Amino acid sequence: MIESTLSELESRAAASIDAAATPDSLETARVEFLGRKGALASIGKDMGKLPPDQRAAVGKLLNAVKQSIESRFDARKAIFGKAALDSRLAAEWLDVTRPAPGVRPGSLHPLTLIQRELEEYFTSLGFAVVDGPEVETEWHNFDALNIPATHPARDAQDTFWVEGGHVLRTHTSPVQVRAMEKFGAPLRIIAPGRVFRNEEVDASHEHTFYQLEGMMIDRDVSIAHMLYFMKGLLEAIFSREVTVRLRPGFFPFVEPGFELDIKCLICGGPGCPVCKQSGWVELLPCGLVHPNVLRAGGIDPGHWNGFAFGLGLTRLVMMRYAIDDIRHLASGDLRFLRQF
Amino acid sequence: MKFSYNWLSELLDGALPGPAELTRLITMKTAECEGVELFAPALAHAVAARVLEVTPIEGSLNVQARIDAGPLHGIKQVVCGAPNCRAGLVAAYLPAGAELDGRVIRKVTISGVESDGMLASAAELAINRDHSGVLEIDVEPGSPLPGLAPDHVIEVDNKSLTHRPDLWGHYGMAREIAAITGAKLKDPVKASLLPAGEPLYKVEIEDHSLSPRYSALVFENVTVQPSPLWLQARLEAAGMNAINNIVDVTNYIAAELAEPMHAFDADKLQGNTIYVRRAKTGEPYDALNGESYTLDPRHLVIADSGGAIALAGVIGGAGSAINGETTRIVLESANFDAACIRKTSAGMKLRTDASMRFEKAQDPNNTVRALARAIELFEIVSPGIRLRGGLIDNFKAPPAPAPITLPMDWLIRKLGRPIEAAEVRAILESLEFGVAEPTPGVFEVTVPSWRATKDVTIKDDLLEEVGRMVGYSSIPPEPPLKPVERPWVNHERLFHHDLRQKAAAQGFTETYNYSFVSEAMAARFGFTPDQHVHVLNPISVEQSLMRISLLPGIHKNIVDNARYSDEFRLFEIGNEIHKRQGNGLPHEVPHLMAAFHTKADGQAAFFELKRLAECLMPGCETVPTSSFGYEHPARSAAITWRGRQAGRIFELHPSLVESGRASILDVNLAVLSELGPEPKRYQPLRRFPSSSFDLSVVAGLRELTGELGRRIRAAAGANCDSVEFLYSYQGQPLPGDKQSLSYRITVSAPDHTLSNEELTGIRSAIIEALKAAGYELRG
Numbered sequence A: 001m002i003e004s005t006l007s008e009l010e011s012r013a014a015a016s017i018d019a020a021a022t023p024d025s026l027e028t029a030r031v032e033f034l035g036r037k038g039a040l041a042s043i044g045k046d047m048g049k050l051p052p053d054q055r056a057a058v059g060k061l062l063n064a065v066k067q068s069i070e071s072r073f074d075a076r077k078a079i080f081g082k083a084a085l086d087s088r089l090a091a092e093w094l095d096v097t098r099p100a101p102g103v104r105p106g107s108l109h110p111l112t113l114i115q116r117e118l119e120e121y122f123t124s125l126g127f128a129v130v131d132g133p134e135v136e137t138e139w140h141n142f143d144a145l146n147i148p149a150t151h152p153a154r155d156a157q158d159t160f161w162v163e164g165g166h167v168l169r170t171h172t173s174p175v176q177v178r179a180m181e182k183f184g185a186p187l188r189i190i191a192p193g194r195v196f197r198n199e200e201v202d203a204s205h206e207h208t209f210y211q212l213e214g215m216m217i218d219r220d221v222s223i224a225h226m227l228y229f230m231k232g233l234l235e236a237i238f239s240r241e242v243t244v245r246l247r248p249g250f251f252p253f254v255e256p257g258f259e260l261d262i263k264c265l266i267c268g269g270p271g272c273p274v275c276k277q278s279g280w281v282e283l284l285p286c287g288l289v290h291p292n293v294l295r296a297g298g299i300d301p302g303h304w305n306g307f308a309f310g311l312g313l314t315r316l317v318m319m320r321y322a323i324d325d326i327r328h329l330a331s332g333d334l335r336f337l338r339q340f
Numbered sequence B: 001m002k003f004s005y006n007w008l009s010e011l012l013d014g015a016l017p018g019p020a021e022l023t024r025l026i027t028m029k030t031a032e033c034e035g036v037e038l039f040a041p042a043l044a045h046a047v048a049a050r051v052l053e054v055t056p057i058e059g060s061l062n063v064q065a066r067i068d069a070g071p072l073h074g075i076k077q078v079v080c081g082a083p084n085c086r087a088g089l090v091a092a093y094l095p096a097g098a099e100l101d102g103r104v105i106r107k108v109t110i111s112g113v114e115s116d117g118m119l120a121s122a123a124e125l126a127i128n129r130d131h132s133g134v135l136e137i138d139v140e141p142g143s144p145l146p147g148l149a150p151d152h153v154i155e156v157d158n159k160s161l162t163h164r165p166d167l168w169g170h171y172g173m174a175r176e177i178a179a180i181t182g183a184k185l186k187d188p189v190k191a192s193l194l195p196a197g198e199p200l201y202k203v204e205i206e207d208h209s210l211s212p213r214y215s216a217l218v219f220e221n222v223t224v225q226p227s228p229l230w231l232q233a234r235l236e237a238a239g240m241n242a243i244n245n246i247v248d249v250t251n252y253i254a255a256e257l258a259e260p261m262h263a264f265d266a267d268k269l270q271g272n273t274i275y276v277r278r279a280k281t282g283e284p285y286d287a288l289n290g291e292s293y294t295l296d297p298r299h300l301v302i303a304d305s306g307g308a309i310a311l312a313g314v315i316g317g318a319g320s321a322i323n324g325e326t327t328r329i330v331l332e333s334a335n336f337d338a339a340c341i342r343k344t345s346a347g348m349k350l351r352t353d354a355s356m357r358f359e360k361a362q363d364p365n366n367t368v369r370a371l372a373r374a375i376e377l378f379e380i381v382s383p384g385i386r387l388r389g390g391l392i393d394n395f396k397a398p399p400a401p402a403p404i405t406l407p408m409d410w411l412i413r414k415l416g417r418p419i420e421a422a423e424v425r426a427i428l429e430s431l432e433f434g435v436a437e438p439t440p441g442v443f444e445v446t447v448p449s450w451r452a453t454k455d456v457t458i459k460d461d462l463l464e465e466v467g468r469m470v471g472y473s474s475i476p477p478e479p480p481l482k483p484v485e486r487p488w489v490n491h492e493r494l495f496h497h498d499l500r501q502k503a504a505a506q507g508f509t510e511t512y513n514y515s516f517v518s519e520a521m522a523a524r525f526g527f528t529p530d531q532h533v534h535v536l537n538p539i540s541v542e543q544s545l546m547r548i549s550l551l552p553g554i555h556k557n558i559v560d561n562a563r564y565s566d567e568f569r570l571f572e573i574g575n576e577i578h579k580r581q582g583n584g585l586p587h588e589v590p591h592l593m594a595a596f597h598t599k600a601d602g603q604a605a606f607f608e609l610k611r612l613a614e615c616l617m618p619g620c621e622t623v624p625t626s627s628f629g630y631e632h633p634a635r636s637a638a639i640t641w642r643g644r645q646a647g648r649i650f651e652l653h654p655s656l657v658e659s660g661r662a663s664i665l666d667v668n669l670a671v672l673s674e675l676g677p678e679p680k681r682y683q684p685l686r687r688f689p690s691s692s693f694d695l696s697v698v699a700g701l702r703e704l705t706g707e708l709g710r711r712i713r714a715a716a717g718a719n720c721d722s723v724e725f726l727y728s729y730q731g732q733p734l735p736g737d738k739q740s741l742s743y744r745i746t747v748s749a750p751d752h753t754l755s756n757e758e759l760t761g762i763r764s765a766i767i768e769a770l771k772a773a774g775y776e777l778r779g
């Protein structure tokens, strides 16, 4: 009796749920069968009228039917839910090709980039990074570097003089002397910085440019040791094979002195304005520190010696990024600067 | 310095590498060559030709000449414009196919007449600079020009010869080539030519430290005339001008032996003593260059009893100069102190071929060698010339330098590669060093006089001689086996890099500006010239002052970039250079200056910079102050950070920016470095929840948001976490002279959750305080 009623109720509920076309009609069906005043609830209420020995079996059946209807309802409801979510998300279509708003990072000057890179490289080899003043004493810029006032090498330097008998440093080499005064021996330093030469500006000449001075003082430092550092330096800078040549060069503060040239990376050898048509670029003047310079820095050349080098950072930047006009570097032109 | 390949070849026995290879070898072993060029190539084709007949060309200044160019070329017709073109003349002829100034001469038609080749001037042939007519010569038609041939000129960078007095002459360079290639050096000097006997002049040297040696010869029966063409061509190749035979010989010897000489007209000298002395104060001097100078005791002069006849080692005098009438000469060959010559030449801005050589410290032994060479050359260029009297020579030789001790083990340690003692000895001897080995493994090296004046004095100098000759490419790089310590840390530089990174992250691009400003640039910002360190020798007025602010440079960046872009951000880190009292170095103060330019509202620009300031200095405050002339009068503030004045923020005065609005942040990095990194210490997180409430305060239109916020905070008491400005409002129902400023106040207690009563209490306390200060609150 009641069994057949339940079975018939289950089929009706299934048909109703399946036929529901909208979440609303599904809800109507739920109320009709599963609601507090729905069909299953009223059958449940009649359970009390059953004889006690039947109640358990009927109760079990009632639960089974209820669960069957509920799970059918849940499944149907989930389908509606997914469809609703799908259509909402579809409406949230985004034009992913629109530009993103907000400020972009600016860029650092190429001379900053190369300085940082070399500072890190040399720091990893135990070199301290030191600074010196841009306006220097004549003594530090020249005399202490074995260039007395009457030395013709002073002509090569095209010096800017300022009041008080001081100079705009013509090279970063005076920092060698300042570092020896400050730290003594043994010593490993580099000193990147701005230097000045009284020269007319054109595509390959500037009155303001950047150098990186380096110095190592220890016991029995040899040319072979110097070459080891210079080779490592060039590999670090260019991350590729560069053709170099080492030849004699005269700088009063080193003895012997060298010029290390690299084959021009702009033209590859045939000649261009950057290499002054020679195919070679003087990149790395270097040498063993002259005993007079050690003495000027308060270091006994009988016990210590070392090497020093001066890297043309401006040249290097031009080589690295294939910049064909030195004037861009101080132009402040953002169309240039933003490329780095 | 220019070197003639042909000249060098004459000074050497044995096969030489070609000009290009020789140039490379000199660069790699001795001194930097700037290049090598074919010189006077036309001489390969030039022959003598006799002009047979000259016919005018109608309507042209040119003439038509029939010439006999010898058996090979035969009779030719050429068009010639030279005024000296005449029948019977024997001239230099360049046939078609010859090269001139990089072009090949072809058969052409000029003024309607065919010209087969050309008659050439001496200048066109690169013998001298004479353009006035075709070169007249005295040889058979068809013969090549006597003693003339194409040459190669190797140009060596003067800077790389600064330390090498000997390389200012071809002979010194030939010695290097001999050492490099194994060719044999030939000495052009025949010392036996020097005359013995009583000299005609006495020489008095006031101070031998300024002039260790003064030598001279007297010649008579001199004919002053043009030099032979071969000599003129040599001078031309070496970059000098042919003048007359006497001067040309002195220049030739300077270029060959590096010894500058000077010829006086003996008949113009007074007395028979030559004085080498300091000039007297105010002593007048008329130089060969037509200029008059007033001398003083810093200058060294050559004088006769009448006064100065030469500025020693720099330039001869007008009064004793030789000319076409000269028949007797005194030929000076002296040695002077390098520093003295350099000071004189630099002080008077007189750079001559002589001063350039003397300031490198020449070899005093060279004076008499040069005179011996002159005797030989004068006999060639002035036939019939005769010596009068013996060699004039006043020489106080400086003490010979002690030999240099060169231990082999030291040499090998410094070179960083093994080398046999025999090889070291061979190298040094090829450069004419004397080598003895008193104890095995230790050389005693005697320096030749031409290297001993300044160049080679210590064993390190000998290391260079050996190193360059074995070739630096033969030294294998080797890591030093030395202990490495953790290097000293340059915090300031790392800090600057960190700031750069932060500024770039906020959209600012880094620029580098010059340390120089012009007076005009400085004046735009109210800076006066006397505030600045002055460059005493600026390239131009644009670069006459050292910057005391980065502003002029940044302003220029703004103006320049506004041409291409409406909105941009840039910054620079660089040194301000400030004058200091007394003679100390100027004070260099690192600053960071950033700028934002926009076409839009200047307010946005200002706050863009304030945002950057807060990124660089978290928690910094802007304190309104009076403004400078270059600042917007109502938009400028000082920046304080951690109790220190750290910089300024302002909008540039709109009159300085025509393209839009620009704001500037200027931070004194010296102050930031002094403050050091902000100490960081963990604060326990609050365990009890916080509460917030908003308040809107009615205030005047120029009320400072920051001030009012501080007032609220002070009134809120110890449990206040933060007071955050939300927004301002103007309009109904507020009166026109009022605005409302809204803040969010967040409070909490460390040990319990604040009760409603407590919250109300804080709120009331704030309201009370504000009311007491005359503010009203909005609903």
Ligand SMILES: [Zn+2]
Binding pocket: A264, A265, A266, A267, A268, A269, A270, A271, A272, A273, A274, A275, A276, A277, A279, A280
């Ligand atoms: Zn190139």
